[in-house]
Amino acid sequence: MKLTVNGTSHEVDVEEDMPLLWVLRDELGYKGVKYGCGIAQCGACTVHLDGVATRSCQIPAGSAEGAEVLTIEGLGQPDALHALQAAWIEHQVAQCGYCQSGQIMQAADLLSQVADPTDQDIDDAMGGNLCRCGTYPRIRAAIRSAAQAMKEV
Incomplete structure (x- = not known):
C-alpha cells in the first residue's frame, strides 16, 4: 500500500x-x-x-x-518551527513530554479552524488529549500565544 x-x-x-x-x-x-x-x-x-x-x-x-x-x-523543522512548537518552548509546556506531539497536533487542528480561540474553544478542542503531568494551563497559554503569532505573520 x-x-x-x-x-x-x-x-x-x-x-x-x-x-x-x-x-x-x-x-x-x-x-x-x-x-x-x-x-x-x-x-x-x-x-x-x-x-x-x-x-x-x-x-x-x-x-x-x-x-x-x-x-x-x-x-515544522528545527530551523523553522511551527508557531505552536515555538510557543510550547516559550511557555515550557512539556514536563515528561510524552503527550506533547499529540497535544500540538490537536492544537494545530484547532488553530486551522479558529484563528482566535477562546479558553472554551481551547478546552473543547483539547479535552480529549490527556497530560499526566497536568500542564493544561501552560498548554492553553501556548495555544493563545501561537494564535497571536500566526495572526502577525
Whole structure:
C-alpha cells in the first residue's frame, strides 16, 4: 500500500487493518507519534489525516491510503518551527513530554479552524488529549500565544 506522510510517498507491505500508528512508528520510523492507550482516549497518537486531527491508533492503515498524513515531524523543522512548537518552548509546556506531539497536533487542528480561540474553544478542542503531568494551563497559554503569532505573520 502507498501512504503519503509529511509530503513523502512511502510504500509499505502491511495488512490493511494494521493501525496507522504502528505503520508510522514501526514501519516508517515516525517516532513522534506515541502509543498511549490504544483506544483513542488519550490523544498521544494524534496525527492529521487530510488536515483533520485523527487518533492513529484506531485508523486502519488501509483507510489512510490516498490521504495526506501529517505527523509532528512534518509540522515544522528545527530551523523553522511551527508557531505552536515555538510557543510550547516559550511557555515550557512539556514536563515528561510524552503527550506533547499529540497535544500540538490537536492544537494545530484547532488553530486551522479558529484563528482566535477562546479558553472554551481551547478546552473543547483539547479535552480529549490527556497530560499526566497536568500542564493544561501552560498548554492553553501556548495555544493563545501561537494564535497571536500566526495572526502577525
